[in-house]
Amino acid sequence: MTALLAASGVSVAFSGIRALNDVTLRVDAGERVGLIGPNGAGKTTLFNCLLGILQPDSGRVMLNGADVGGWPVHRRARAGMGRTFQRVELFSDTTVREHLLIAERIRNGSGALWKDLIGRGRPRPTEIAACDEVLELLGIDGLADQPVESLSLGQSRLVEVGRALMTGPQVLLLDEPSSGLDRDETQALADTLRAVQESRGYAVLLVEHDVSLVADFTERVYVLDSGSLIAEGPTAEVLADPAVRRAYLGSFEVS
Amino acid sequence: MTGSADFFEDLFRGLLQGTPPGAVYALIALGFVLTYKTSGVFNLAFGAQAYISAAMYFKAHTLWGWPKWAALVVSAFVLAPLIGLVLERLIFRHLRTASAVSKLVVAIGLSVALPELFNQAARFTAVAGRQITGIMPDGSSVFYDPFGVYRFNRDELAMMAVALVATLLLAALFRFTMIGLAMRAVVESPRMTEMSGINADRVSAFAWALSSTFAGLAGVLIAPRFNSLVSTDFFTLVVIAVAAAAVGKLVSLPRALLGGLGLGWFIAVFNTFLPRWSGDHTWLRPFQENLTPSLPFVVLFAILVLWRAIGREREASDPLSGVDPPPPALAALERHPKLTLFTRLFGVGFVAVVGSVVWFRAGVLWMHLVTTAVIMAVIYLSVTVITGMAGQISLCQGTFAAIGGFTIFQMADRFNMSVLAAALLGAGVAAAVGAVLSLPVLRLGGVWLAIATLAFAFFFDAVMVKFSWVGGGTTALLTGTRVPRPLIGPIDFASDRAFLVLAVVVLVIVSIIVIQLREGTVGRTLTALRGSEVAAASIGISAARARIIAFAVSAAIAGLGGALLSMHQQNVNYSTNFGPVNALFWLVIVVALGARTVEGAIQAGAAFALFEPLILKGDLLVWILRGEDHLPGLFPLSGSWRLVLFGMMAIQFARHPEGLVEHGKRRSAARINRWLEAREGAAS
Ligand SMILES: Nc1ncnc2c1ncn2[C@@H]1O[C@H](COP(=O)(O)OP(=O)(O)O)[C@@H](O)[C@H]1O
Ligand SMILES: [Mg+2]
Numbered sequence: 001m002t003a004l005l006a007a008s009g010v011s012v013a014f015s016g017i018r019a020l021n022d023v024t025l026r027v028d029a030g031e032r033v034g035l036i037g038p039n040g041a042g043k044t045t046l047f048n049c050l051l052g053i054l055q056p057d058s059g060r061v062m063l064n065g066a067d068v069g070g071w072p073v074h075r076r077a078r079a080g081m082g083r084t085f086q087r088v089e090l091f092s093d094t095t096v097r098e099h100l101l102i103a104e105r106i107r108n109g110s111g112a113l114w115k116d117l118i119g120r121g122r123p124r125p126t127e128i129a130a131c132d133e134v135l136e137l138l139g140i141d142g143l144a145d146q147p148v149e150s151l152s153l154g155q156s157r158l159v160e161v162g163r164a165l166m167t168g169p170q171v172l173l174l175d176e177p178s179s180g181l182d183r184d185e186t187q188a189l190a191d192t193l194r195a196v197q198e199s200r201g202y203a204v205l206l207v208e209h210d211v212s213l214v215a216d217f218t219e220r221v222y223v224l225d226s227g228s229l230i231a232e233g234p235t236a237e238v239l240a241d242p243a244v245r246r247a248y249l250g251s252f253e254v255s
Numbered sequence: 256m257t258g259s260a261d262f263f264e265d266l267f268r269g270l271l272q273g274t275p276p277g278a279v280y281a282l283i284a285l286g287f288v289l290t291y292k293t294s295g296v297f298n299l300a301f302g303a304q305a306y307i308s309a310a311m312y313f314k315a316h317t318l319w320g321w322p323k324w325a326a327l328v329v330s331a332f333v334l335a336p337l338i339g340l341v342l343e344r345l346i347f348r349h350l351r352t353a354s355a356v357s358k359l360v361v362a363i364g365l366s367v368a369l370p371e372l373f374n375q376a377a378r379f380t381a382v383a384g385r386q387i388t389g390i391m392p393d394g395s396s397v398f399y400d401p402f403g404v405y406r407f408n409r410d411e412l413a414m415m416a417v418a419l420v421a422t423l424l425l426a427a428l429f430r431f432t433m434i435g436l437a438m439r440a441v442v443e444s445p446r447m448t449e450m451s452g453i454n455a456d457r458v459s460a461f462a463w464a465l466s467s468t469f470a471g472l473a474g475v476l477i478a479p480r481f482n483s484l485v486s487t488d489f490f491t492l493v494v495i496a497v498a499a500a501a502v503g504k505l506v507s508l509p510r511a512l513l514g515g516l517g518l519g520w521f522i523a524v525f526n527t528f529l530p531r532w533s534g535d536h537t538w539l540r541p542f543q544e545n546l547t548p549s550l551p552f553v554v555l556f557a558i559l560v561l562w563r564a565i566g567r568e569r570e571a572s573d574p575l576s577g578v579d580p581p582p583p584a585l586a587a588l589e590r591h592p593k594l595t596l597f598t599r600l601f602g603v604g605f606v607a608v609v610g611s612v613v614w615f616r617a618g619v620l621w622m623h624l625v626t627t628a629v630i631m632a633v634i635y636l637s638v639t640v641i642t643g644m645a646g647q648i649s650l651c652q653g654t655f656a657a658i659g660g661f662t663i664f665q666m667a668d669r670f671n672m673s674v675l676a677a678a679l680l681g682a683g684v685a686a687a688v689g690a691v692l693s694l695p696v697l698r699l700g701g702v703w704l705a706i707a708t709l710a711f712a713f714f715f716d717a718v719m720v721k722f723s724w725v726g727g728g729t730t731a732l733l734t735g736t737r738v739p740r741p742l743i744g745p746i747d748f749a750s751d752r753a754f755l756v757l758a759v760v761v762l763v764i765v766s767i768i769v770i771q772l773r774e775g776t777v778g779r780t781l782t783a784l785r786g787s788e789v790a791a792a793s794i795g796i797s798a799a800r801a802r803i804i805a806f807a808v809s810a811a812i813a814g815l816g817g818a819l820l821s822m823h824q825q826n827v828n829y830s831t832n833f834g835p836v837n838a839l840f841w842l843v844i845v846v847a848l849g850a851r852t853v854e855g856a857i858q859a860g861a862a863f864a865l866f867e868p869l870i871l872k873g874d875l876l877v878w879i880l881r882g883e884d885h886l887p888g889l890f891p892l893s894g895s896w897r898l899v900l901f902g903m904m905a906i907q908f909a910r911h912p913e914g915l916v917e918h919g920k921r922r923s924a925a926r927i928n929r930w931l932e933a934r935e936g937a938a939s
Contacts (some may be wrong), residue, residue, distance in 0.1 A: 053789060073792035083793050091786030094779075102779045103794040111776025113804055117768060121775020160790075167794050 002065040003080070004029045004203055005171050010049050012042075012058030012227075015173055016046065019045045020056070021227040027171055030202045032197065034218035034235060036211060038247060041224040043207045044086055047175055049085060052076050064170075078106075082169030084160040086176045090148040096159050097144040100131035103166035134162050137196055151156075154185040165196070171203040178210045187239075190216055223247065269524035270405045275411035276420035277519015279477045282501035283492065285425065286469030291505050293348055293438060293462035296358045297702045304467055305474025306486040307373045308335045309786040312475045313387060313484055314379055327390050327475060336464035337472025343463035346906060348456065353909040355702050356648055360846055363650075366493075367843050368902025370486035371895035389413065389479040405421030410679035414476045421469065422512060434461050460575055484817040487836045491551075494713060497557035497706055522550050549717030556710040559703060560695040591931045594924060602854075614752075622751045624864050626823055629758040632860025634771050634816030635845050636853065637809040642842065644778055644849035645805035646785035648705035651692070651712035653838030655685040655810040656817025661725050661828040663818045664736045668727075674741035678818035682811040689810025693803045712835035728917035736827035743784075748822075756790065758819060765812055766853045770809065781805055849914030858916060862901070867894045 003026035012020040020042045027033045037043055048054035050061055052073045061068050068076055077083075091099060103128045105111050115121050135141040138158045139235040143151065148159060157177050164172055177193070190213050197204055208214045213220060214235065221238050223231040225247040231238050238244055290298045308330040315326035342365070350358055373379065389410030390394060396619045398406040428435035437453045438461065457516040473496075474489060481488045499518050503510025613625050631701060632657055641649045662681030666672035672680075720726035727736050740748045741757070748754045772778045780801045783791040789796055832835075844863055849855020869875045872891040904915050912919040 004517050049762065051793065053792075072797070073789070074795045074797045077793050077795040085790065085793075089787040089790035089793075091783045093783060093786065098779065100774075102796075105776055105779070106795045111780070113777060113808075114770050116775030116777050119771050121771060121777070163790075163794060182569075 003027060003062065004031075004064060005050065005205070006062045007046070007050060008060050008062070010046065010051060010056045010061070012045055012054065012056050018227050019051070023059070023227075023229055025222050025229070025232075027203050027205050029170065030201050030203050031220065032218045034204070034214040034221035034225060035205060035207045036209060036214055036221060037224035038209065040226075042227040043224055045174055045227075046224070047083065047173055047207060050173065051081060080168075080170035082164030082167050082171070083173040083175065083203075084157065084164055084175055084177060086158060086179060088156045089154060092149065095145050095147055096140065096162075097128070097131055097135065098149070099148065099159055099163045099165045100134060101127055103163045104130055106166050110239070115166060116192065131162075131166065134165050137199065138162050138192060139167075152179050154189060157181070158190060161193070161196070162166060165200070169202050171205060172197075173205045173207075175207045176209065177206075178208060178213050186210060186213060193217065193254070211239065257360055264530055265527050266524060267402070269527040271402065271407070271522050272527075273519040273521070273523025274413040274516065275407070275518040276477070276480065276522070277517070278415045279473050279515075280492075280495050280499050280518050281512045282418045282421060282469050283473040283513040284503075285422065285508060286466035286473070287436075287493070287496050287500045288503065288505055288508055288511045289462055289466040289469075291500070291888065294343070294459050294724070295355055296347055296350075296362060297355060298466075299359065299362045299490075299493055299497075300342075300369060301466075301470045301496065302490040303366045303486060304335060304338055304470040305477070305492060306370050306489035307338065307474070307567060307740075308471030308483070309474035309478040309489065310370075310373060310379050310484055311377070312390075313478070314377060316388065322413040323388075323390055323392065326906065328567055331475050332468060335474075336468045339463040339467025342467075344842075346850075348459065350909045356430065356525055356705070357909040359648060359702050359705055359913060360842070361906050363839055364843050364847070364902045364905030364908065366490060366902075367905070368899045370489075371898040371902075373794050375893060375895060375899065385771040387478045387481065389483060390417075390475060395479065396688075405886075406787070406823065410476075410479055412521065416470060416805050417476060421472065425508075428465075433828070434458065441616070456469025461861050471930040478759065479648075490836055490839075491713070492707065494555065495551040498710075499553050501555060501558045501706075507570075518551060521554065525550060547811075548612065548719075549714050552713035552717065553709045554817055556714055557705060558712065559699060559707045561883075571904055573709070591928045593931055594927055597927075598924070613755075619751065621754060623869060626751065626755045626758050627820075628861045628864035629762050630816055630819045630823055630860070631757070631863045632857045633765050633819060634813055635856035635859045636765050637768055637811075637813035637816065638845040639843060639850055639853065639856045640772070640812060641805055641809035643852070644773060644781045644785075645809075646781070646910070647802065647805070648702075648842065649714070649806070649809065650705055650709075650835070650838060650842065650856035652809070652813045653833040653835060654712045654715045655689055656812035656820065657715070657720075657827070657829055657833035658685040658688055658810075659817035659819075660738065660816030660821035661727075663738070663821055664727065664827050667739055668737070674739055675743070678815060678822070680722055681818040682815040685814025685817070686807040686811035690803050690807040693806035697799055697802050697806075709835065712838060716835050721902065726827075726829060730864075736829065738821040738822075738825055738827060754823060757822070761815065761819060762857075766857075769812075769853055769856075777801070777804055777808075820896040840901070843905040844901045844906055845914075846908045846912075847901045847915055849917035849920075851913045852917060855914050867897055871896055 001226050006024075006026040008024045010020055010023045011018070021040075024033070025033075025046075033042055035046070045054065049056045049059075052061075052068070052071055052075075055069075060097065063076065063079055066079075069077065071079070091102075093109075094102075100121045105123075108127070111121065126142075132141060132144065136142055138161060140155060140158050140162070143155060143159075148156065151159065161172075161174070161177075174193070178191055181189060194217060205217055206214065218235050220233065221231075221235045221243060222229055223238060223244050230247060233243055283305065290296050290301075311330035311334050312326045315321040315329055316323055321329075332363055346361065346365075347358070350361065391409035391413045392395075393409060395408050395410055399409075400406045401413065414562045429439045430436075434457065437458050440453060446540075475494070477492060478484065496515070497515035497519060502514030502517065506509075516932045518824075523538045544677055547609055555684075567801060602749055613621065615627065634652070636647075637655065641647050641652070659678065660682035662684050663674060663677040666677035666680060667674055692708070692711060696704050696711075722728065740754060742748065746753055748757055780791070780796055783794075784798055784801055792798060817833065820832060824832075845856060845859045849864060870892075871894055876887075907915050907918075913921070
């Protein structure tokens with residue numbers, strides 16, 4: 001079976017310093033996969049390679065069996081890759097619902113200059129309904145008309161997830177969704193993510209260094225350290241591996 | 256054999272001849288890179304600063320009769336660094352965390368405001384044709400000929416010597432002084448600054464004083480090469496400096512130095528050989544005549560577009576800014592329905608009153624001015640699209656407008672085409688040029704994109720306009736670029752009233768188009784891109800496609816407005832209406848009054864045409880006071896206060912990107928909103 005998303009032999013160097021070293025990874029349809037590693041291990045860099053924000057020096061990225069190496073970011077996004085950002089990236093000067101509406105418009109591809117000119121470019125009722133459905137699913141329907149500047153960090157993360165969901169992703173890449181959140185917020189986020197994933201059935205690649213969230217949410221996990229994969233396999237087994245624990249220098253306890 | 260000996264002699268002569276101006280370009284490029292590297296400001300106001308020093312020098316020496324050395328000290332070593340310090344302290348220090356693009360807008364505002372501010376404050380008017388003297392006694396009449404091929408005059412020697420000494424001093428400063436070391440640390444490795452406890456304020460103030468001194472020196476040195484002291488010539492100088500600095504990707508001081516010298520050499524050698532080749536090959540002649548003055552811009556444009564490394568060199572955010580978060584953006588305002596009603600009613604009432612006063616009472620002059628205001632509002636809507644909606648700074652909107660004007664001139668002149676059809680065609684041609692131009696420059700983004708459009712505007716100005724199929728060539732010099740007014744059936748728009756109606760109709764249509772775009776897919780896509788480019792890409796938005804559309808639409812609107820303006824004046828009047836420096840003022844006035852909204856563009860149009868007669872000349876006051884006799888003695892004020900005022904307002908762009916007036920409106924709207932809500936709360 002071809003993987004939904006696969007990276008093989010990906011290497012990246014920043015001015016001579018290896019950030020990723022021959023990394024190979026795969027995510028199958030509907031699967032929940034974790035990618036963990038200490039700060040600076042190269043997790044975000046790998047994300048950027050998968051999404052085309054960064055061109056790897058060598059290695060390939062495949063989506064549904066197609067080599068997407070030469071594709072720009074927006075094309076990969078349309079082909080089924082959604083993502084969130086470690087440092088929240090929202091569109092200033094817009095409301096929560098407008099975030100989802102624009103994503104929906106891009107997905108359904110019905111926007112065109114001439115339609116705008118004859119006044120047919122405004123959000124349609126069906127689009128608004130689709131957005132409200134996702135907002136409800138994420139439990140932020142009460143915030144729909146809020147400007148995003150007024151949201152808390154946790155709420156902003158959910159808006160990012162919602163925006164990514166509107167693109168109808170086959171695989172959702174989440175970059176440290178818990179960073180900056182306290183324990184309760186993290187728990188609430190994890191519950192929401194799990195519920196939504198189960199109802200929509202897309203695959204998830206979750207980057208985290210909060211190991212308990214990874215242990216809770218993922219089926220399989222990859223461990224990255226200084227740019228190299230040091231372990232992979234079922235989450236519980238990998239997290240019990242002494243080498244993995246050493247990479248974290250005892251910075252977490254598996255419960 | 257003699258041929259090749261001649262060739263090398265000429266080459267050598269060209270190189271020698273190019274060295275003095277090259278040294279001055281290098282000087283200003285060094286200063287430019289220094290400010291950019293230490294404060295992230297792409298300081299286009301350097302030309303204005305150079306102008307002020309040159310004008311000060313002229314005033315002190317020629318008008319007051321001061322000795323040259325004293326004039327030099329005051330203009331380049333006192334006034335110039337002082338201006339730098341003031342700018343740093345009052346403006347740029349507070350903009351550390353602002354984006355590079357908004358700092359560029361601030362600098363553009365300054366480059367518009369500063370020269371006029373100086374002229375007004377110092378009561379300076381340059382007298383055309385007055386010999387501008389260099390810094391050496393008998394500078395232009397005593398020659399030295401060290402190699403027997405080119406005679407340097409004393410001023411030229413002084414240029415080279417000053418540039419050399421300044422460079423050596425800079426190098427020594429970097430090497431041996433604490434502040435120099437700190438500055439070098441900032442320039443070479445911004446990351447280090449955060450850790451090593453460098454006093455950011457001191458470094459930045461010092462860098463500004465130093466680089467401004469370089470600008471001032473360059474201004475005084477280069478002034479004798481211009482025929483008269485006009486600030487626009489000095490603006491051109493800074494564009495040359497940008498070209499030189501771009502050679503070093505704006506980061507390397509030695510390369511900027513080489514870039515400046517290289518540009519001086521290149522221009523001189525080119526000027527030596529091209530006339531000769533075009534003597535043999537006549538097809539080269541139009542290029543020779545047209546290309547020579549625009550060489551720096553062509554070089555700049557070529558560097559920007561062809562050199563792929565430039566695009567990757569994303570703009571430096573301020574290395575001294577540390578880790579402060581950017582200032583919070585203004586939250587969108589939810590309006591009370593009553594407030595919306597009030598503002599709508601007020602707007603309609605205002606337009607009705609002004610409209611009927613103009614319609615029934617205005618004489619020829621006022622009819623003319625109001626029509627100009629309406630047409631400028633159309634043109635300014637093109638800035639609303641590209642800057643307000645797409646967040647890009649385009650400095651060639653004047654060129655797009657000129658394309659509209661020239662199209663209508665050519666079509667009516669040659670093919671006797673219907674004027675309105677030609678106007679639409681002009682919009683189409685402008686859109687096509689905008690789209691094609693956007694292909695290579697969009698990759699650059701941000702500040703570089705703005706500079707590439709500026710280079711394009713200068714290139715169009717120096718080369719394209721001269722072609723007979725664009726600007727009309729030599730016949731146009733004699734007869735002007737005449738444009739007829741349209742004639743539709745029984746309506747002859749030669750009547751000023753009828754034409755005003757036409758202009759208003761076009762303004763309404765274009766306003767509706769802009770509003771539709773803003774509410775539609777295009778506008779929302781651009782808002783997303785403006786908010787976060789990576790996030791926009793991550794939901795499938797193609798930045799390139801969206802921005803090409805924005806460029807084309809904006810160019811089309813500008814082209815249509817330009818065509819309308821040409822019809823109105825019945826002449827294209829290229830250099831007074833559409834020259835590259837004029838377009839700078841367009842940007843300034845629109846961002847000052849509100850680049851995000853249609854009202855902002857309309858206000859800017861009104862301000863452009865009416866501010867001077869109404870406010871500065873005092874006509875409004877005359878009307879209020881009922882009679883000229885009561886007008887206070889200080890009227891009429893000079894029209895250049897317009898430049899000062901709006902230039903200063905544009906400085907606020909970094910803090911209020913929605914425009915000062917728009918900001919004020921939002922604030923008072925919020926206040927009334929609260930009041931209404933409070934009243935409602937009390938009632939219920
Ligand atoms: N644009 C960049 N330029 C230079 N180095 C970078 C860049 N992005 C990341 N790095 C370096 O690559 C390494 C991996 O970074 P990153 O992928 O962000 O780590 P993680 O997300 O695992 O914390 C780090 O050492 C980081 O400093
Ligand atoms: Mg990371």
